[in-house]
Amino acid sequence: xxxxxxxxxxxxxxxxxxxxxxxxxxxxxxxxxxxxxxxxxxxxxxxxxxxxxxxxxxxxxxxxxxxxxxxxxxxxxxxxxxxxxxxxxxxxxxxxxxxxxxxxxxxxxxxxxxxxxxxxxxxxxxxxxxxxxxxxxxxxxxxxxxxxxxxxxxxxxxxxxxxxxxxxxxxxxxxxxxxxxxxxxxxxxxxxxxxxxxxxxxxxxxxxxxxxxxxxxxxxxxxxxxxxxxxxxxxxxxxxxxxxxxxxx
Ligand SMILES: NC(=O)c1ccc[n+]([C@@H]2O[C@H](COP(=O)([O-])OP(=O)(O)OC[C@H]3O[C@@H](n4cnc5c(N)ncnc54)[C@H](O)[C@@H]3O)[C@@H](O)[C@H]2O)c1
Numbered sequence: 001x002x003x004x005x006x007x008x009x010x011x012x013x014x015x016x017x018x019x020x021x022x023x024x025x026x027x028x029x030x031x032x033x034x035x036x037x038x039x040x041x042x043x044x045x046x047x048x049x050x051x052x053x054x055x056x057x058x059x060x061x062x063x064x065x066x067x068x069x070x071x072x073x074x075x076x077x078x079x080x081x082x083x084x085x086x087x088x089x090x091x092x093x094x095x096x097x098x099x100x101x102x103x104x105x106x107x108x109x110x111x112x113x114x115x116x117x118x119x120x121x122x123x124x125x126x127x128x129x130x131x132x133x134x135x136x137x138x139x140x141x142x143x144x145x146x147x148x149x150x151x152x153x154x155x156x157x158x159x160x161x162x163x164x165x166x167x168x169x170x171x172x173x174x175x176x177x178x179x180x181x182x183x184x185x186x187x188x189x190x191x192x193x194x195x196x197x198x199x200x201x202x203x204x205x206x207x208x209x210x211x212x213x214x215x216x217x218x219x220x221x222x223x224x225x226x227x228x229x230x231x232x233x234x235x236x237x238x239x240x241x242x243x244x245x246x247x248x249x
Contacts, residue, residue, distance in 0.1 A: 002030070004231060005027065005030040005231050008032050008033070008133070010034055010085065011037060012024050012091060013089065013092035016036060016042070017040065017043045018091075019188055022219035022223035023091055023226050024036050024058065025047070026220070034047075035058070036051075036060045038060070038063070038092065039064045039092075041060060065117075066110075066114045066118045071125050072125055075125045086129070086133040087135050088126045088136075088138075093140065095111075097195060102198075110154075111155055111157075112154065112158050112161070116161045134178065136229070136231075136234065138181055138226045139183070140185070141160075141163050141241070142185060144156040145159025150209075151197050151206075163182055163184070166181065167239050179230075179237060181239070181240045181242060182240070182242070185217060185244045186211065186216065186246055187211070187215050187216040187245075188222055190219055210249055212247050216246070217246070225242060229242065
């Protein structure tokens with residue numbers, strides 16, 4: 001199925017690695033122009049290079065999405081280099097494991113500042129363009145946000161908040177025809193998945209984690225879903241929390 005995305009501009013945070021990179025590549029396949037945004041400029045540059053080598057149009061932008069000034073400057077740069085954005089994919093994120101009593105408030109705040117604050121700042125900056133272009137936002141949460149995962153208090157809190165933010169924004173923008181959705185993956189085969197639980201985690205508690213044999217997805221599988229939902233073919237899907245977790249939940 002060819003999606004109607006040719007020549008539209010998509011911004012992807014976390015575009016330098018894992019799922020964000022897969023979304024960039026999938027958007028390019030659909031003929032969209034791609035802004036790969038990442039704090040890791042080497043990764044974002046590689047993504048943009050790979051797209052242009054394949055005949056697509058892309059550019060890399062270094063940005064810490066938790067910094068309001070950098071976000072504003074990045075959106076201005078995207079607009080002047082590629083054009084007014086039509087889609088935003090908030091895929092950048094960080095993970096943190098640890099027992100609640102050992103998690104510093106600094107770590108807790110940092111995870112929230114990037115995973116929720118970054119998505120908020122990016123959305124706020126891009127929404128005026130999405131309203132003009134009747135575009136769409138896809139956020140990336142996790143089953144940790146729908147269920148709560150032990151030893152991941154900061155991450156679970158951030159992903160739960162991202163889901164609530166998605167629902168609130170989706171309702172608010174119905175009258176301006178901007179659709180906003182969130183994915184809740186189980187596991188994805190990316191560098192983030194390899195971050196271990198604390199060595200003293202109780203195996204009995206870890207065994208309660210819902211993980212079917214289909215839980216672990218390839219980045220391309222998540223990217224297919226993200227790009228479809230964002231595309232005009234995504235129809236009236238908005239305010240949805242889309243589990244992509246092989247029936248784990
Ligand atoms: N890997 C999994 O098992 C899994 C499961 C569920 C949800 N997710 C979510 O999927 C999304 C993509 O993660 P991934 O698995 O591809 O991980 P990843 O670590 O491969 O990629 C994350 C990217 O985000 C970038 N990033 C981090 N902080 C940033 C900041 N402040 N500003 C800009 N960019 C920043 C990193 O540089 C990196 O390129 C994340 O939101 C993650 O929480 C991942």
